Amino acid sequence: MGPEVAGPDARGALGCALADLSAVERIVRRSGTSFARGMAVLPADRRFAMFAIYGFCRLVDDVADEEAPFSTKLPRLLAWRERVARLFGDDTLPAEGSGGAVADPAASDSENAALDRVLRAAIRRFALREEDFAAVIDGMRMDAEEVIVAPPFRVFDLYCDRAASAVGRLSVRAFGDRSAAADEVAFHLGRALQITNILRDLGEDAERGRLYLPREVLGSFGVPLDPEGALRSPRLPEACRAMAARARFHFNKADAAMRRCDRAAMRPARLMGASYRAILRTLERDGWRTPEARLSVPGWRKLPIALRALSPWG
Known part of the structure; x- marks a missing residue:
């Protein structure tokens, strides 16, 4: 209200x-x-x-x-x-x-x-901080000035930092924690959320001619470096699983950093992390068999996830 x-x-x-x-x-x-x-x-x-x-x-x-x-x-x-x-x-x-x-x-x-x-x-x-607002704008500029297709990993990571982790750096301060550990939460949770979004939206991005997965990961599995070819590749699921493992690494590092933060301030961050972990698990269970389809977490699974994340003991 x-x-x-x-x-x-x-x-x-x-x-x-x-x-x-x-x-x-x-x-x-x-x-x-x-x-x-x-x-x-x-x-x-x-x-x-x-x-x-x-x-x-x-x-x-x-x-x-x-x-x-x-x-x-x-x-x-x-x-x-x-x-x-x-x-x-x-x-x-x-x-x-x-x-x-x-x-x-x-x-x-x-x-x-x-x-x-x-x-x-x-x-x-x-x-x-002004630099965090500026980073968000610069991330949007990366998306606006060219169609991103299989970027080098350094560009991919910079995009994740600007598009997601910079928002996290603003958010943790609004949540009530401006410590170095809170910035570490933003660094890792932002990347985890962005990778999860990318893995979920492969088909939607491909329709716009975009492919955000880094070329080094795609190349290591022999996946073509163009959106249409990548979606048709039988080896795309392997590349996606490798990126999912990277997302889990960042989720775990964010969890560890949260334990050094103000616990009450991190409640929204825990909620976002728990919700996106559930999305990632759903994607992994499906195995990217139909990467053009956008999967979502069933509603009946979301409530216990949210309650667990918001609990003072969760």
Whole structure:
């Protein structure tokens, strides 16, 4: 349930106007994901910081995913870099109701301005870092400026860091832990989640002419380095199992780092890790027999996974 909209002077989480909080929550809920429900375990300040981080990621990702030439995407991504820099500067942001943010067409003017104000409040409250926002934008730029097909491992790992681990570095601070161990959780859990996503979305990515699996892994199993050829290869499951083993390695390293973190702060991270481990296990059981199909975890399996991850003893 979103915050109740009251008068213009009414304040809520992060000291932000209730109207701004409602606008940011609309951006999140419009995406149609279960993210908002997953963040319900957090106190209000942390929850709305995560909503603002998600809103930022969603809008930047929308730029990268558009069916448009890179020449039209690049100025918008650069505008996002400038927009983030202003959030970390001393410039006064537009007042509530006045708009004035660098507009992203995926959100209304009022939503753009509200997102900026809530993001700045989250940055100041939780010491979020500009370089992590910049890394997310750079990850989206990698996707926008060229079609990624069987990248070298160093490029693959950089993409995982920018597309997922950088989001994790922002998130763990909003969760309540800014320690080196929390950054280690972000490093490993981000890579584990991204690899799992890639293994789940092989068919969907191939339809867009993309193949994110690293060329070294594909080559070691004799899998063609093009999307269509890879999906038809009888040896693709072997390459996928090798990548699944890499994902499990990162899940295990993230678990070890979590044990050195604030336990309560890591509850959302444990939930995400448990949910994605279940996806990975489902993929491994299926064995990538039909890689063009997108598998999901049955609903009856998700509840005990979530309860176990959210338990203070889990």
